[in-house]
Amino acid sequence: MRVSELGEFGLIDLLAKMVSSSQDKQTPAWQRLIIGIGDDAAAWYGDTSTQLATVDSLIQDVHFSLDTISWEEMGWKALAANLSDIAAMGGVPKYALVSLALPGHTEVEDVTALYRGMMEGAQEFGVAIAGGDTSSAPLVIITITILGSTKSQGKHILTRSGAKPGEKVAVTGELGAAAAGSEMLTKQLQFDADTANCLRRAFLHPCPRIAEGQLLVEKGVKTAIDISDGLISDLTHLCKASQVSARIEIDRVPVPPVVKANFGDRALELALSGGEDYELLFTGSSEIIDRVTRAAACPVTVIGEIVADEPGKITLVDSKGNPVSLHKAGWEHFTTT
Amino acid sequence: MRVSELGEFGLIDLLAKMVSSSQDKQTPAWQRLIIGIGDDAAAWYGDTSTQLATVDSLIQDVHFSLDTISWEEMGWKALAANLSDIAAMGGVPKYALVSLALPGHTEVEDVTALYRGMMEGAQEFGVAIAGGDTSSAPLVIITITILGSTKSQGKHILTRSGAKPGEKVAVTGELGAAAAGSEMLTKQLQFDADTANCLRRAFLHPCPRIAEGQLLVEKGVKTAIDISDGLISDLTHLCKASQVSARIEIDRVPVPPVVKANFGDRALELALSGGEDYELLFTGSSEIIDRVTRAAACPVTVIGEIVADEPGKITLVDSKGNPVSLHKAGWEHFTTT
Numbered sequence: 023m024r025v026s027e028l029g030e031f032g033l034i035d036l037l038a039k040m041v042s043s044s045q046d047k048q049t050p051a052w053q054r055l056i057i058g059i060g061d062d063a064a065a066w067y068g069d070t071s072t073q074l075a076t077v078d079s080l081i082q083d084v085h086f087s088l089d090t091i092s093w094e095e096m097g098w099k100a101l102a103a104n105l106s107d108i109a110a111m112g113g114v115p116k117y118a119l120v121s122l123a124l125p126g127h128t129e130v131e132d133v134t135a136l137y138r139g140m141m142e143g144a145q146e147f148g149v150a151i152a153g154g155d156t157s158s159a160p161l162v163i164i165t166i167t168i169l170g171s172t173k174s175q176g177k178h179i180l181t182r183s184g185a186k187p188g189e190k191v192a193v194t195g196e197l198g199a200a201a202a203g204s205e206m207l208t209k210q211l212q213f214d215a216d217t218a219n220c221l222r223r224a225f226l227h228p229c230p231r232i233a234e235g236q237l238l239v240e241k242g243v244k245t246a247i248d249i250s251d252g253l254i255s256d257l258t259h260l261c262k263a264s265q266v267s268a269r270i271e272i273d274r275v276p277v278p279p280v281v282k283a284n285f286g287d288r289a290l291e292l293a294l295s296g297g298e299d300y301e302l303l304f305t306g307s308s309e310i311i312d313r314v315t316r317a318a319a320c321p322v323t324v325i326g327e328i329v330a331d332e333p334g335k336i337t338l339v340d341s342k343g344n345p346v347s348l349h350k351a352g353w354e355h356f357t358t359t
Numbered sequence: 360m361r362v363s364e365l366g367e368f369g370l371i372d373l374l375a376k377m378v379s380s381s382q383d384k385q386t387p388a389w390q391r392l393i394i395g396i397g398d399d400a401a402a403w404y405g406d407t408s409t410q411l412a413t414v415d416s417l418i419q420d421v422h423f424s425l426d427t428i429s430w431e432e433m434g435w436k437a438l439a440a441n442l443s444d445i446a447a448m449g450g451v452p453k454y455a456l457v458s459l460a461l462p463g464h465t466e467v468e469d470v471t472a473l474y475r476g477m478m479e480g481a482q483e484f485g486v487a488i489a490g491g492d493t494s495s496a497p498l499v500i501i502t503i504t505i506l507g508s509t510k511s512q513g514k515h516i517l518t519r520s521g522a523k524p525g526e527k528v529a530v531t532g533e534l535g536a537a538a539a540g541s542e543m544l545t546k547q548l549q550f551d552a553d554t555a556n557c558l559r560r561a562f563l564h565p566c567p568r569i570a571e572g573q574l575l576v577e578k579g580v581k582t583a584i585d586i587s588d589g590l591i592s593d594l595t596h597l598c599k600a601s602q603v604s605a606r607i608e609i610d611r612v613p614v615p616p617v618v619k620a621n622f623g624d625r626a627l628e629l630a631l632s633g634g635e636d637y638e639l640l641f642t643g644s645s646e647i648i649d650r651v652t653r654a655a656a657c658p659v660t661v662i663g664e665i666v667a668d669e670p671g672k673i674t675l676v677d678s679k680g681n682p683v684s685l686h687k688a689g690w691e692h693f694t695t696t
Contacts (some may be wrong), residue, residue, distance in 0.1 A: 023462050023466070023468075024463065024466060024467065025462075025464070025465045025466075025467055025470060025495075026463030026464060027467075028467050030494070030495075031494055033467070033493055034493055036467070036471070037470070037471075037474055037493075040471060040474055040475075040478075040644065041474065041488045044478055044481055045478065045482070045487060045488065046485075049487060049552065050413045050453075050485070051453040051485060051487040052453055055454075055487050055489055057490075058487070058488075058489050058490060059488070059490050059491065060490075061490075064454065064456060064489035064490035064492065065455065066453075066487075066489065067403065067461055068406065069405065069406045069407040069408070070406040071406070072505075074487065075454065075490065075504070075506055076490065077414075077456040077457075077458045077490070077492050077502065077504050078455070078458065078492050079458045079460055079494055079501070079502060081460055081494060081495075083497075084494060084496055110368075116387075116388040116403075116471050117388055117392075117401065117403065117412065119401060119412055119413070119414040119504060120414075121414045121415065121502050123418055123421075123500070124362055125362075126361065126362055126363030127360065127363060129361060130361065130362055130364075130370070130373070131364060133370065133374070134373070134374075134377060137374055137378065138377075139378055141377075141378065144382065145382070145383055148383075148386045148387070149386075149388060150386060150388040150389040150392050150395070150403075151378045151382065151395075151396070152388075152392055152395050152396070153394075153395060153397075153398075153400065153401035153412065153413065153414070154368055154396065155415050155416055156371055156374075156516060157367070157416055157418060157422070158418075158421055159364075159418045159421055159500075160420075160498070161497070163416065163418070163460070163496075163500055165414065165416060165458050165502040167414050169412055169506065170409075199391040237415075246380070248601065257695045259579065261508065269686045271438070287639075307653060311434070316511060330673050335533065338558055351494055
């Protein structure tokens with residue numbers, strides 16, 4: 023069978039099972055492992071706090087096109103996307119390692135611009151760029167590893183697997199602007215300058231919800247994921263990992279006015295399936311979510327609830343509770359359909 | 360200027376300076392950083408031990424060819440090459456993150472073979488594969504991050520920058536078999552089965568000197584690097600970082616008999632410039648090196664000494680002390696000459 027038939031998530035499942043079933047569980051490293059393959063980041067017991075580590079590769083013409091993103095923006099975005107995985111664990115990011123593969127004909131100025139963008143992000147979120155690796159390649163590949171930790175020892179982290187029926191599903195910020203920005207750039211849609219800037223920034227300069235992730239832990243939230251693939255896709259991951267189902271009231275999904283105004287009927291689809299907003303999607307009791315909402319610097323919106331049904335099933339309903347359907351579910355690597 | 364004009368090491372220098380000069384030194388992460396860009400691994404103070412992290416990308420048709428390496432061998436080698444960087448710091452490897460980019464038409468069986476090879480290495484060296492990332496790409500890219508630590512807190516690590524004039528230069532094991540294996544495979548050289556197996560294994564199934572790295576620290580060695588680019592190239596890195604020069608007696612360089620017998624005059628060149636042997640190159644007083652030699656399970660050979668001369672200058676001499684020259688210095692990315 024080919025990887026494209028199995029799909030990205032099928033492949034991850036297969037590799038996770040393979041690793042888990044054949045690794046020696048007696049090694050000190052495995053004994054201290056809390057979260058292995060399949061969550062936003064790996065987690066293990068350090069001596070006084072839980073250690074977190076995550077890695078992500080951005081590949082030219084798969085994840086980005088040099089036609090639509092500047093090198094500096096790419097630096098910021100590559101770091102931000104990785105930091106978002108630490109945010110989704112409720113952690114504090116600390117160190118970054120950057121593995122950079124480039125064609126030899128790349129201008130040095132472009133590489134320094136890339137680093138400028140990365141370092142702007144590193145500065146903003148208190149991360150030290152501590153090392154990495156460079157090599158030649160026929161295309162640009164940026165792989166960033168982020169190491170971080172929790173504020174205290176123990177299982178005070180956000181995982182994908184703790185959602186329980188009856189909990190509310192909530193989201194930070196708004197959804198859809200990044201996908202709208204992507205569409206604007208790839209389809210060369212023309213908007214007024216303010217709209218164009220706003221959408222471009224949403225897509226190319228996302229802000230990982232680091233402080234919000236830590237706030238969720240503090241307020242008692244146990245389950246979260248960041249929205250990188252799309253709301254439905256990432257909620258599906260969360261529900262599968264938690265062995266639950268979710269019902270989302272589509273009218274509650276927070277879509278920014280600028281997306282509604284410029285994308286009409288498609289605004290909701292962008293919000294549900296677009297991805298790359300890097301907002302946090304989380305679950306908890308109404309009381310816990312109220313506490314988060316009162317303390318958060320950004321909007322927090324309840325968009326649905328966790329129900330006991332087929333694991334990973336997402337039901338979309340309108341304000342009257344009637345089911346609605348949507349075709350495109352989210353981004354998955356390898357699949358061609 | 361293009362990256363190819365600057366070369367890999369010029370680019371690393373530039374990025375290291377850029378990061379160092381513009382990062383906020385007041386962040387907790389930076390304050391605890393011991394070794395940043397430019398050594399085998401990054402190192403920072405953890406709560407009770409020094410933390411180590413390293414990353415390396417293997418790119419199809421740059422670092423390996425699917426014509427000459429099996430997927431399982433590639434899995435072993437990718438992990439081993441990364442573990443070697445932890446060995447060169449004298450550390451204990453603990454966790455691995457694997458970022459895997461593949462064309463969709465890749466056979467799932469090949470991916471599981473890759474993981475089998477990696478897990479064989481993980482098992483052997485007590486490493487837990489804790490996470491990663493998969494994505495589609497036009498070619499195969501394997502990026503592995505290894506997280507580890509020292510056995511105790513403080514600066515008990517091996518760096519590249521501690522070599523002092525008067526110290527001896529020593530190397531573990533033997534050099535040249537990996538490069539000989541690479542040449543055999545790429546040039547389709549015909550040897551008897553034992554020779555072919557031995558050279559193939561040296562190139563495709565290297566063993567990182569994890570235990571030896573820890574032994575070096577224990578016996579008082581301060582300065583080491585692993586030989587991935589080639590003896591001369593890696594010794595140059597070490598000497599530049601230490602602001603010293605080195606003199607190597609070429610007749611002392613340990614070349615395996617199988618390489619001498621089959622590559623004649625070229626055997627020494629393979630040993631000096633070939634790379635990928637993943638042996639440890641280190642410096643220390645005669646007493647310290649004697650202590651290492653007596654305790655090590657592998658051969659340890661003194662091949663020269665550190666001298667006070669132009670930083671990074673390597674002088675090759677014969678047994679009478681007369682200078683000899685060699686053209687090819689080692690592997691560097693981006694440069695085309």
